Amino acid sequence: MNPTIGWIRQLAESWGVPAVLVPLVPFLILLIALYAVIGLAAYGAKRKWPRADKTIAFWLFISPWLIGFLIFTVGPMISSVYVSLTSWDLITPPTFVGFGNYTEAFQDPKVAQALKVTLLYAVISVPLQTVLAFLVALLMNVDLPGIRLFRTIWYLPSLVSGVAQMVLFLWVFNPQYGLANDLLAKVGIQGPGWFNDASWALPTVILMSLWTVGSAMVIYLAGLKDVPLNLYEAAALDGASVTRVFWHITLPQLSPIILFNILTGIIGALQIFTQGFIADGGPKNSLLFFVYYLYENAFQNFRMGYASALAWMLFVIILALTAVTARASSFAVYYETEQGGGGRRRRSSRKAR
Amino acid sequence: MAVSVSESPVLVAGPRTGLRADRPYWRRNLPVTIVLYVVLALGSLAFVYPFLWMIATSLRSLAGVGSAGASIWPSEFLWDNYSRAITSFPFWRYALNSVLTTLIPIVGTVFSCSLAGFAFARLRVRFSGVVFAIVLATMLLPGEVTMVPQFMLFNNLGMIDTLYPLILPAFFGSPFYIFLFRQFFARMPSELADAAVMDGCGWFRMFLLVYLPLARPAVVAVSILLFMGYWNNFLGPAIYINSDQWKTLPLALAGFQSVNGTDTPLLMATSILITLPCLAIFFFAQKQITNGITFTGSR
Numbered sequence: 231m232n233p234t235i236g237w238i239r240q241l242a243e244s245w246g247v248p249a250v251l252v253p254l255v256p257f258l259i260l261l262i263a264l265y266a267v268i269g270l271a272a273y274g275a276k277r278k279w280p281r282a283d284k285t286i287a288f289w290l291f292i293s294p295w296l297i298g299f300l301i302f303t304v305g306p307m308i309s310s311v312y313v314s315l316t317s318w319d320l321i322t323p324p325t326f327v328g329f330g331n332y333t334e335a336f337q338d339p340k341v342a343q344a345l346k347v348t349l350l351y352a353v354i355s356v357p358l359q360t361v362l363a364f365l366v367a368l369l370m371n372v373d374l375p376g377i378r379l380f381r382t383i384w385y386l387p388s389l390v391s392g393v394a395q396m397v398l399f400l401w402v403f404n405p406q407y408g409l410a411n412d413l414l415a416k417v418g419i420q421g422p423g424w425f426n427d428a429s430w431a432l433p434t435v436i437l438m439s440l441w442t443v444g445s446a447m448v449i450y451l452a453g454l455k456d457v458p459l460n461l462y463e464a465a466a467l468d469g470a471s472v473t474r475v476f477w478h479i480t481l482p483q484l485s486p487i488i489l490f491n492i493l494t495g496i497i498g499a500l501q502i503f504t505q506g507f508i509a510d511g512g513p514k515n516s517l518l519f520f521v522y523y524l525y526e527n528a529f530q531n532f533r534m535g536y537a538s539a540l541a542w543m544l545f546v547i548i549l550a551l552t553a554v555t556a557r558a559s560s561f562a563v564y565y566e567t568e569q570g571g572g573g574r575r576r577r578s579s580r581k582a583r
Numbered sequence: 584m585a586v587s588v589s590e591s592p593v594l595v596a597g598p599r600t601g602l603r604a605d606r607p608y609w610r611r612n613l614p615v616t617i618v619l620y621v622v623l624a625l626g627s628l629a630f631v632y633p634f635l636w637m638i639a640t641s642l643r644s645l646a647g648v649g650s651a652g653a654s655i656w657p658s659e660f661l662w663d664n665y666s667r668a669i670t671s672f673p674f675w676r677y678a679l680n681s682v683l684t685t686l687i688p689i690v691g692t693v694f695s696c697s698l699a700g701f702a703f704a705r706l707r708v709r710f711s712g713v714v715f716a717i718v719l720a721t722m723l724l725p726g727e728v729t730m731v732p733q734f735m736l737f738n739n740l741g742m743i744d745t746l747y748p749l750i751l752p753a754f755f756g757s758p759f760y761i762f763l764f765r766q767f768f769a770r771m772p773s774e775l776a777d778a779a780v781m782d783g784c785g786w787f788r789m790f791l792l793v794y795l796p797l798a799r800p801a802v803v804a805v806s807i808l809l810f811m812g813y814w815n816n817f818l819g820p821a822i823y824i825n826s827d828q829w830k831t832l833p834l835a836l837a838g839f840q841s842v843n844g845t846d847t848p849l850l851m852a853t854s855i856l857i858t859l860p861c862l863a864i865f866f867f868a869q870k871q872i873t874n875g876i877t878f879t880g881s882r
């Protein structure tokens with residue numbers, strides 16, 4: 231803890247501030263001081279340039295974000311660069327080691343394993359989820375009686391997320407008593423060890439991730455409902471076949487949404503953590519996801535420098551993968567110009583909401 | 584095989600087609616309809632089965648779990664598992680921590696993001712475009728990069744092992760929701776602002792009294808999305824919380840799993856209890872959730 235902040239805390243304690251609120255006091259004092267300065271500056275600016283009220287209001291309105299950006303993002307990022315060049319356990323002062331952490335990371339077999347597991351997960355699960363969600367959305371777009379009930383049922387699993395989902399599936403895939411192996415046994419198949427088997431653990435996590443495909447399905451469904459009707463009408467008049475309509479109308483119209491979901495899916499997949507944590511990295515590090523390994527180094531072994539170097543590696547990987555995906559898809563994604571050619575009727579209530 | 588568009592079950596949704604609107608699709612092509620229903624039913628079974636199995640397991644005895652296998656037949660009703668889930672660890676204490684680290688951040692995020700979103704949409708001044716571009720760029724930044732230095736920051740502030748690191752950052756906005764609110768406010772008619780300006784309203788009062796009330800649908804949708812996110816947040820508590828008294832429900836469940844890993848009914852009951860608020864919100868606000876997800880996913 232910073233000595234000044236420790237001093238303020240002692241002061242607060244001696245004034246009889248409840249113990250729960252004591253950590254908040256220094257922070258609040260800093261914030262109030264900051265806003266006093268900002269308020270004074272705004273008042274002065276308003277006196278000097280009375281017609282600039284809009285500009286002043288703009289900067290005041292975004293000030294929470296701006297302050298947060300500076301103290302929770304920019305500041306930490308700058309210090310992170312420095313920390314990644316040091317060896318630091320939070321207790322003894324940091325010692326400068328140059329690029330030592332980075333060279334260690336490149337030689338660390340567990341980093342290689344973490345990269346392998348995480349990239350495999352992203353590269354396999356994201357396309358699978360995308361295709362499945364899209365197919366399900368197509369199915370759910372049919373106008374049948376009771377289709378809303380089916381949509382609800384398929385979306386429901388998405389509500390069981392994070393730890394609860396992992397706890398559930400540890401039992402679904404329990405080799406002895408689990409749901410999966412009992413079903414397989416009923417058709418005469420001896421099921422695998424799932425989470426307990428090093429070669430099956432990752433496929434099991436991927437399979438599990440397909441259970442919550444419902445939230446992406448909802449997005450595609452809304453996209454399907456948004457495709458201008460006259461395109462289908464024109465195709466019908468021309469006697470186009472179903473497959474042609476799908477490849478030349480439906481898919482191009484939805485391509486921006488698909489790209490967006492793939493990009494957010496990749497970023498999310500690379501940040502997978504909970505599953506690795508609950509499974510303790512899995513047998514033979516088969517579920518040693520990158521963020522979990524980072525967490526282990528930072529908050530269990532307190533190797534802050536090494537963890538910061540790993541964080542920067544992750545940042546570069548995410549940036550590279552996002553750029554590659556965006557680049558590779560640029561030819562396949564169809565963006566409509568804003569004017570649109572004749573009768574772009576978007577009836578969706580989404581825009582109005 | 585030349586099937587015309589109007590015959591396609593997948594591409595054309597009944598009331599929207601305007602082609603042969605005399606009869607709905609499913610009446611026109613009964614065999615395809617039956618096949619579709621079979622696919623839908625089988626798929627639904629696959630999706631809902633683990634869910635039902637979870638509920639059935641939560642009501643069994645330990646011995647019953649061993650013999651039940653894949654069955655979801657409720658042969659026993661041990662509601663006692665639920666009372667054990669609540670009493671065998673300080674459930675209400677963890678629930679309180681979860682509520683505090685969910686509801687307060689929701690208020691903070693909605694306020695800071697709607698304010699910034701309003702500024703970006705309605706107060707177009709010099710540099711506002713540049714600043715907005717920076718906001719968008721930070722969306723790409725994974726939180727994990729700042730995770731370690733943020734920990735040091737909160738360590739310096741003496742906030743480790745308190746709930747504050749899980750609450751305070753929410754008051755400083757999040758680029759994604761700023762973007763959502765900006766899109767929402769940008770679509771509102773600008774005459775509103777003109778009328779308010781003529782009334783001599785200040786910008787902040789205009790935002791608070793005119794724009795924010797009109798943004799209710801966005802506020803509701805964003806709040807629900809945030810609820811799901813904060814309620815299930817695991818990485819944050821796993822980093823900042825060590826002592827038992829500040830654990831949130833997901834963190835407690837994770838610890839529970841490693842300690843009581845073999846008491847399956849108890850684990851399932853606890854998981855269901857933790858999921859219950861999300862389920863309740865889903866059933867009460869299904870439409871808003873769908874709107875919210877759509878809103879975030881396609882723009």
